[in-house]
Amino acid sequence: MEGRAEKKQAEKTRAKAKKGMPHAFGIRHLSPAGAYYVREYLDRADPQLVLIEGPEDFSELIGDLGSEEIEPPVAVMAYTKELPVRTVLYPFAVYSPEYQAILWAKEHGCECRFCDLPSEVFLGLEEERRKKWQKKLEEKQEPCQEPESPVAYVYRRLDELSGDGDNETFWERTMEHAGDVEGYHKGAAEFGRSLRALASGDIPGTEKAAKSGAAREGEEAEGAGGMPDGGEEGRREDGGENAENRIREAYMRRVVARAVKEGTSPEKIVVITGAFHVEGLMGEGKPMTEKEWKKLPRLEAKKTLMPYSYFRLSERSGYGAGNRAPAYYELLWEGLCRQEPDYAARRYLAALAAYQREHGNLVSSAEIIEAMRLSLSLAGLHGGRLPTLRDLRDAAVTCMGHGSFSEVALAVADTEIGTRIGSLPEGVSQTSIQSDFYRRLGELRLERYKSVAAQDLSLDLREKLTVKSQKSAFLDLERSFFLHRLRVLGISFAAIQAVKQERATWAEQWQLRWTPEAEIQIVEAVLKGDTIEQAASFALRERTMGSSGIAGIAAVIEDACDCGMPTSMEYAVSALQGTAVDAVSVTEIAETAGRLSSVLRYGDIRHLDRAPLVPILSQLFLRACLLLAGECACDEGAAKQIAQAVATLHEVSVNHDFLDGERWRRVLFEIAARDDLNTRLSGLAAAILLEAGQMNSEELGCEVQRRLSKGIPAELGAGWFAGLSMKNHYALIARLNLWEKLSEYLVTLDDEEFKRALVFLRRAFADFTSEEKNQIAENLGEIWQVNPSQASEVLNGPVSGEELEMLSGLDDFDFGDI
Known part of the structure; x- marks a missing residue:
């Protein structure tokens, strides 16, 4: 039963709606039913302007997002212009209500914009939170646990109170199976109101609710002039999710007010927003003023579009606004589009069975049929007409996995999460380094490795004499240069593996796997250069300048050689020449000598001038010979490191005739004979x-x-x-x-x-x-x-x-x- 304050607020909202308010359609991000019914709602409302929850400055990318050549999932990412790079990500799947609203607007020639705080403000607010948290840590001098947020509390309570045991299943059974647009619209609005009440402690029918209602009336009577919903100070004092939500809603009201001022009738505006925000937008709050807007923190940012993946959307990857089973949710979307309510259930169980059969596990047709029947029975026990993902999974474990989840675990992961990766057409908004990355992928014939499944790539760096063009003759060498540059930049697309033939100088083994994290790393690298090569050059120079010892500089020389970057190699060699005279540790000398030896022995296949390294290696080797015997007077802990250094130096002496091998043998005889070492x-x-x-x-x-x-x-x-x-x-x-x-x-x-x-x-x-x-x-x-x-x-x-x-x-x- 609603409390008196809630009834009064609801009456005010309904009265205000009659006076000419914009339409608001509450959704959940990545909701198939929301995506399907938002199109029907827009058909009925026939708006002139569609406003979508999302950073307002992303509006310039709506044209690209609506392109027919885009294949979701994709994401819009904002990133800061300075290090450390901070990012804001907004992903879209084909079943995202926001994405379908963008497509509807394009199909009907309707204006469409995002209406939430700009990304630079989101980044600024996040930075303030980070600084505040760091300050708390410094003051307490010990790790402190951040208190549970209101929204986290709400969802935890939903997990405890819902008959299904978790809010994801509750949402699917209640909303994804709503059955019609009115059911979804009203259900989402009520769901949002309940979330707001729980988040603020304003639970209907309680004494606290009445006090909160009286407090709201008092705030309304105090007059204007401050920040909306209690003013800026009120928001700052709250300091959590509720405060940020009020700021966001005030800004969205500002965008609506601006659209009305520009001449769009409120009745011709539809706002597509999270269910939580519907009450805030349609309530009594005032739009954010210009003065308030200017006070908000900001971090200068750029924007880009990037492909995304279902794995990244899944909760297993840690993306908070994702869902557990993006591939399954796509089946729900397809079922709605086909108008076949049980389509997702049938396809889910069939896909599980297909995976099991492909991997040598027998699943009979009878087991599939029994699983379908059992899932419907489980749904009925919870008052549902269609099975949820949890019902389907329980039925599959029982009928196909013989009661053991481990038997179907891999099939479940494949069917629920999937391996789908989005794609962007050439020319769509990207950073310069993204464009260079994809161009190089095409030139080097590596596009087929852009997959979430890890794939092995074997390279033969030798010139291929059986091909006609020089480009084809050195294709694997160019691939090696490119992949090593990615490695130097910390881009996780490629990882080098150990080669079985350890002494084969011409062979490399790589494992390639594309992830959205790799895309983010590419975007972050734009601060180092406009192309992969330029960024790698900057990274190598930065490492050279930051190296405190010769081993670090030698590692840069080795990486520069692997990357096929002679200019970077020359710069590092010059730095090494100036630093080598200060080397005093045999272990550091040995590590450096080992790296330089590797470059001298194998560098010819990469066509780089290695002559300047010869005198440096000779100098370092001589110094090691002079220092080694003295450093062998050590304890067992140091002996392990020196033993490795001795083995490395001996290998170096064997591999290079220009070194003083006779001196090295004398040193070894001395160490072998002495009793004090x-x-x-x-x-x-x-x-x-x-x-x-x-x-x-x-x-x-x-x-x-x-x-x-x-x-x-x-x-x-x-x-x-x-x-x-x-x-x-x-x-x-x-x-x-x-x-x-x-x-x-x-x-x-x-x-x-x-x-x-x-x-x-x-x-x-x-x-x-x-x-x-x-x-x-x-x-x-x-x-x-x-x-x-x-x-x-x-x-x-x-x-x-x-x-x-x-x-x-x-x-x-x-x-x-x-």
Whole structure:
């Protein structure tokens, strides 16, 4: 039962409507029934002007949105002109009421505009909220939870109170199945009124409602001059969604008032807006004044159209104004257009069955029929005449999934969300960098990869000698340049994969997948340049200037080479020359040398001049040789990083004849022989020399005898062996005397020493394969004079409970002073 205040307000609204108010049709964004019935409503109203909720400055794009060549879903995006880029997105599906209203207006030659706050104001309000939230965080010095918004509270209460258990099902059963335009129109208006009452705590029939009504009467009696609905200060104090909604509604009333002043009769204006705002537009509020308008915060912004996807519209992608099942909602739209009420239910179950069959899961016709019958029964239990998505899904799980959702989960995702991506015709409003991106996609024959499904692309960067044109001969190389530029810009359309042939310099493997996020990233990159190449060049130069060390600059050189951008490469090389003299860390030098080596070895296939890198690499390599031995006097934590640096530097020395290889070998011999360095690194140096043929079996035997002796602490001896095993395993396995020495060494250890050694040996043998462990077992079987297969079975067998308990205790073993 309505309270007295609500009755009085409703009477005022109806009286005002009789005096000549614009028509208002309440909708829900992405509502198939709303999209269908809004056309019928417009047919009846026959307006001269259609106003649609949406940023007013988007009106200049309505002509493009109404183009017959556009394929929804698409979105209008506003973005700030300065970093960090802030965005406002307004997506449209074919079943969006706003989109159908735009099409109707175009078909009937009717003027159409958006009427909400301009995008620059939305961005400004969002920035104010962000600053306010940041200030709260700084004041409290700890994360604080934002209070639940009024609208979030309303929908949570709907979930709790609706017989269906969630507001999405409640809306579909009540509104999407409304049956006629009058039912939808009145239902949406009532739904909006109820939302406003709940959001403000103004619940009909309660004491608070009466107080709120009296408060409204008091506000109306106080006179004009302030901000509409309580003035600007009132809005600022509210500070939440209610305050912003009042600002928006005041602005929409301002747009309506302006249209009337320009000569359009109120009765010839139809406003298409969210159901929540109908009461606000048709109520007693006053239009926003010029003074109030000028006080609103703003961030300068640009606009663009972009393709969108059903996945992005779905709630799984995190888009708040989306719906759970965009592909299913399209079926509802098609059913309304066909005037077949049960079309969506039939097509949904048929699509589930088709997906299951395509993927090897049998679904019989009888199961489909039973699922249809069960869904109708479930709808009837809730007082509905048609099944909702929830009814259909429950029926499908029961009849097709045998009671298990996991059996139909993939089919449900495919049928409910779908893979549809919108498209824009060439020439439709886009930023310069978007146009360049799509032009390059066409030139490089990559358009078919513009799909939400990930697709693999293999590239052969070598010149193709069997084709006639130079463009075709280097097509894959140009593709590689383009994809690497996208990678440098952080555009997620392409991700490079590891190539199976690690040493194949001519092969690249990519995975391509288009998402609306990638489109947003492209638009954001316009601040760096008008084309992909210009933006990538700016990004590389920015990274070069921001690099604090030589490794970062070397990474830029490597990326510039991959992108095929010689100018950016020259700039980074120049910066590296000026910075390399300050390098003091062996790990940083090694990382830089590794990157430069990669460019020198593989850069020829990209046709870039690499000669300036040769003296830089020589200089860095010499410095590493001078510093390395001293840095090997370190703890285990640093040893891991230095070990990687040693491996990298050795690979660099092997790959380039112009480097001083003899000096490098002397450094390795020094590290291998010294007792005052980290033993793991000494072992690694010995392993490298052994692998390179610079250390013979006799020298290795002497080193083993020295390192694995009773006088050497267990952890040092085992650490040395762990370093020795970091390189060629087969070279170690083939030397039986090495395993004899290790066996003799372990026998001499007492229990505590053995535990110390075991910690390091476990780590060493963790990198050996099963086959390699079998071969070691064979060696030990021969040493111990037992059957090799028996030794292998014992050594590679399952660990007993007692052994497992002892091993788990090693992680917390007390190493005393080491």
